[in-house]
Each structure stands twice: as C-alpha cells, then as structure tokens.
Amino acid sequence: xxxxxxxxxxxxxxxxxxxxxxxxxxxxxxxxxxxxxxxxxxxxxxxxxxxxxxxxxxxxxxxxxxxxxxxxxxxxxxxxxxxxxxxxxxxxxxxxxxxxxxxxxxxxxxxxxxxxxxxxxxxxxxxxxxxxxxxxxxxxxxxxxxxxxxxxxxxxxxxxxxxxxxxxxxxxxxxxxxxxxxxxxxxxxxxxxxxxxxxxxxxxxxxxxxxxxxxxxxxxxxxxxxxxxxxxxxxxxxxxxxxxxxxxxxxxxxxxxxxxxxxxxxxxxxxxxxxxxxxxxxx
Amino acid sequence: xxxxxxxxxxxxxxxxxxxxxxxxxxxxxxxxxxxxxxxxxxxxxxxxxxxxxxxxxxxxxxxxxxxxxxxxxxxxxxxxxxxxxxxxxxxxxxxxxxxxxxxxxxxxxxxxxxxxxxxxxxxxxxxxxxxxxxxxxxxxxxxxxxxxxxxxxxxxxxxxxxxxxxxxxxxxxxxxxxxxxxxxxxxxxxxxxxxxxxxxxxxxxxxx
Numbered sequence: 001x002x003x004x005x006x007x008x009x010x011x012x013x014x015x016x017x018x019x020x021x022x023x024x025x026x027x028x029x030x031x032x033x034x035x036x037x038x039x040x041x042x043x044x045x046x047x048x049x050x051x052x053x054x055x056x057x058x059x060x061x062x063x064x065x066x067x068x069x070x071x072x073x074x075x076x077x078x079x080x081x082x083x084x085x086x087x088x089x090x091x092x093x094x095x096x097x098x099x100x101x102x103x104x105x106x107x108x109x110x111x112x113x114x115x116x117x118x119x120x121x122x123x124x125x126x127x128x129x130x131x132x133x134x135x136x137x138x139x140x141x142x143x144x145x146x147x148x149x150x151x152x153x154x155x156x157x158x159x160x161x162x163x164x165x166x167x168x169x170x171x172x173x174x175x176x177x178x179x180x181x182x183x184x185x186x187x188x189x190x191x192x193x194x195x196x197x198x199x200x201x202x203x204x205x206x207x208x209x210x211x212x213x214x215x216x217x218x219x220x221x222x223x224x225x226x227x228x229x230x231x232x233x234x235x236x237x238x239x240x241x242x243x244x245x246x247x248x249x250x251x252x253x254x255x256x257x258x259x260x261x262x263x264x265x266x267x268x269x270x271x272x273x274x275x276x277x278x279x280x281x282x283x
Numbered sequence: 284x285x286x287x288x289x290x291x292x293x294x295x296x297x298x299x300x301x302x303x304x305x306x307x308x309x310x311x312x313x314x315x316x317x318x319x320x321x322x323x324x325x326x327x328x329x330x331x332x333x334x335x336x337x338x339x340x341x342x343x344x345x346x347x348x349x350x351x352x353x354x355x356x357x358x359x360x361x362x363x364x365x366x367x368x369x370x371x372x373x374x375x376x377x378x379x380x381x382x383x384x385x386x387x388x389x390x391x392x393x394x395x396x397x398x399x400x401x402x403x404x405x406x407x408x409x410x411x412x413x414x415x416x417x418x419x420x421x422x423x424x425x426x427x428x429x430x431x432x433x434x435x436x437x438x439x440x441x442x443x444x445x446x447x448x449x450x451x452x453x454x455x456x457x458x459x460x461x462x463x464x465x466x467x468x469x470x471x472x473x474x475x476x477x478x479x480x481x482x483x484x485x486x487x488x489x490x491x
Contacts, residue, residue, distance in 0.1 A: 133439065191446055
C-alpha cells in the first residue's frame with residue numbers, strides 16, 4: 001500500500017514538472033522574405049540548430065526557448081538575416097537552451113553557432129559555416145559550396161558533399177567524411193581522428209593533418225590520386241600499389257612515409273600526422 | 284600621420300626605412316611605439332627559432348600553390364614567376380611566426396580590453412574569481428583567458444589550450460631540429476591557427 005502511494009506521489013511530481021516545463025517553453029516563428037543568395041546566421045548559445053531547404057524565397061525559423069532566461073533577437077537587413085539567443089540574468093546552460101529549426105532557400109549561405117549543439121545542415125547549395133565547442137556537427141547533401149567548420153571537441157560528419165571547398169579545424173573532435181569531393185578539402189585536427197571514405201574525386205586537393213590523431217582513408221581500388229603521407233612518429237600503412245612519381249617535388253621526409261601515384265593521379269592527397277597512425281585502405 | 288597610416292608602412296619601418304614623419308609618429312604615439320618594440324622582439328625571437336636559413340624556393344612555391352588553390356591569389360602570369368621572391372622578407376618564416384604571435388597578442392589585447400566586472404555573460408560572472416587556474420595554462424595570455432571563465436569552462440578550455448600548446452611545442456622542436464622540413468613549418472602554422480581558433484571561440488563566449 002505504501003509502495004503504491006509512493007508511486008502515486010512520484011507520478012504527480014513528474015506530471016507537475018512536465019506541466020511546469022511545458023509552461024516555460026516558448027515557441028516563436030519568424031518569417032523573412034529574401035532574394036537570391038541570402039545570408040542567414042543563427043547564433044545560439046546552447047541548443048540545437050537544424051537547417052533544411054525551403055521551397056520558396058522565405059526564411060522560416062522556429063525557435064523554442066525553454067525558459068524566460070533567454071530571448072531570441074532577430075534582424076533583417078536586406079537579404080541578411082540574423083537570429084541570436086540573448087542570455088538574460090540568471091541564465092545557465094540548462095535553462096538558456098533554444099532549439100532552432102530553420103528553413104532557407106537552398107542557395108542561402110548559413111552560419112551556425114552553438115556551444116553544445118548539435119548543428120545540422122542539409123541539402124543546400126550555399127556556403128555553410130559552423131562553429132561550436134562540443135557541438136556535434138552534421139553536414140550532408142551539399143553541392144558546389146564552401147563548408148567551413150571550427151570545433152573544439154565536437155565530432156564532425158560530412159556526408160555526400162560534392163565539388164566542395166571544405167575547411168575543418170578541430171582540436172579534439174573526430175572528423176568523418178563520407179563521399180566528400182571537392183577542389184579543396186583541408187582538415188586540421190590536434191588530437192581528433194580523421195576518417196575519409198570516398199574516391200578523392202577529380203582534380204582535387206586534399207590535405208588531412210592531425211597532431212596525435214590517426215588518419216584513415218578508405219578509397220576504391222581504382223581511385224586516381226597522387227598521395228604523399230607522412231607520420232613523424234607514428235606508423236603508416238598503405239594497401240595501394242603506388243607508382244613512383246615522374247617528378248618528385250618533395251622527397252619523403254624522415255619518419256614514416258609513403259609517396260606515389262595511383263591511376264592517373266587525378267587528385268592530390270597529403271596526409272600528415274605527428275604521432276598518429278596513417279592508413280590508406282583499398283575497398 | 285594616423286596610426287592606421289603608420290601601420291600600413293610598418294614593414295618598411297621595421298626594416299629601417301622610416302622617414303621623418305614616421306619617426307615623429309613613433310615618438311609621439313605610445314601605442315605604435317609599443318607595437319614596433321613588440322614586433323622587433325618577436326622577430327628577433329622568431330629568427331632564433333628558425334635559424335638564419337632562408338627556406339628553399341620549394342617552400343614559396345608550395346605557399347603560392349596553396350593560395351592559388353584557395354582562390355586567394357591568381358596564378359602567376361609569367362612562366363616561372365615567383366609570388367614570394369626570397370628578398371621579400373615580409374613572408375619569411377620568421378615573419379610568419381611573428382604574424383602568428385602578433386595575432387595572439389591582438390587577441391590578448393582585445394580580451395584585456397573587454398574584461399572587467401561588467402561582464403554581460405550572466406552565468407559566468409558570478410564564479411570566475413574562485414577556482415584556481417588550471418595547470419594547462421602555459422602563458423600569460425592563457426592565464427588571462429582562463430581567468431575569466433567558470434570552473435567548468437576553464438577545465439574545458441585549459442585542456443584544449445594544452446593540446447594546441449603541445450602541438451606548437453612539437454612543431455617548434457621539429458623546425459628547430461630541421462629548418463628545411465616543410466611539413467614541420469606547416470604543422471607549426473596549423474597549430475597556431477588552432478590556438479587562434481580556441482581563443483576566438485573562448486572570446487565569443489566571453490562577450491556574448
């Protein structure tokens with residue numbers, strides 16, 4: 001009987017908390033009409049931001065705040081839209097969270113910031129910039145655009161990015177790229193791992209660098225690239241029967257390294273780590 | 284002469300090509316005078332770090348290719364033309380290192396100018412004085428940066444700063460051991476870029 005009472009009390013407490021929590025939630029919707037190549041910035045201190053393409057020339061932002069300790073400011077100057085979470089006295093990471101769901105014309109450039117995220121952008125053709133401390137970042141289905149990511153310790157996943165100009169800087173976050181190609185792909189990490197799965201595209205420049213993190217690239221056996229890999233203190237492994245370069249611009253440096261071409265050397269691939277391990281795998 | 288005009292010709296001033304107007308401004312402006320003094324000290328230190336060897340033409344060619352690939356510059360119109368001739372000391376390794384250090388000084392200066400009791404970051408303003416600084420802090424800039432943070436943030440950022448400082452130390456050691464190692468130079472620049480990013484993100488949190 002006592003146990004039943006206790007369960008009843010707990011249920012009441014949970015219900016009261018749920019009602020209180022829901023009462024503190026404030027959902028706001030913002031709509032902006034923009035022209036081509038608009039610029040949309042979402043500066044969120046805490047909480048997720050998701051960006052998807054809209055079917056018209058409107059930017060639609062749904063912002064859900066979880067307390068009265070945070071306020072969403074918005075501004076439009078021509079085709080430049082800025083939404084920003086403004087912390088009020090008494091704000092904490094727990095109560096200052098705002099959830100953003102954003103729809104933008106696909107050709108818009110978006111800038112997303114959140115300390116803890118997650119941040120996600122998909123199916124866009126405009127530039128994507130993400131910045132965060134521990135925020136998990138996910139960028140997918142982007143074509144012909146710049147993708148710039150700065151993260152301290154959040155993991156970064158890029159999926160199906162074609163013809164991209166990609167720059168990722170990470171301190172501790174792992175970086176995973178699946179089917180990512182571009183004229184320029186550069187990833188720099190201090191201790192995060194870098195994992196590339198794809199074919200290195202055509203006529204691209206890829207440079208993956210980590211201080212202590214491992215670097216692993218998995219590419220088709222018939223991929224075409226010119227690779228120069230070196231780990232100052234770590235091991236290197238290579239599955240490919242590389243051909244010697246006709247012109248060796250730079251001899252392998254001390255440490256462990258491999259250099260050579262596969263196929264017609266369509267893309268340039270540079271892999272560098274101080275004490276991590278490098279592995280180039282054929283699939 | 285304004286400070287902006289003076290800073291436009293800073294490279295010439297540092298190479299001893301200042302005229303009377305530049306010298307007069309330098310005498311009358313404590314800020315620019317301090318800047319020139321700092322730059323000379325940094326350049327002097329950087330030269331010790333990198334040795335007196337000029338890098339090979341291959342280094343300049345690599346930088347040029349990278350800038351062209353990024354679209355920052357256009358390809359050279361004349362075959363064999365070099366963007367950075369060896370005589371152009373502004374782009375020498377010593378200056379690249381100095382530039383990175385200057386960026387950090389600027390970051391530090393900006394941070395100092397924004398610190399104080401009027402923090403607009405409510406949840407950080409109450410408890411920044413209590414906890415001891417992390418052992419991850421390695422220089423004055425780091426200490427100043429971490430000193431403005433809550434204990435939880437301090438631990439987070441101290442760890443990241445320690446990581447990038449280790450990166451910088453490894454790269455510096457390798458450059459010192461082998462000044463012709465292009466990879467080590469690139470590592471060093473990457474490491475400084477990462478450090479700048481940590482500062483940038485930390486300052487964003489401080490001023491929001």
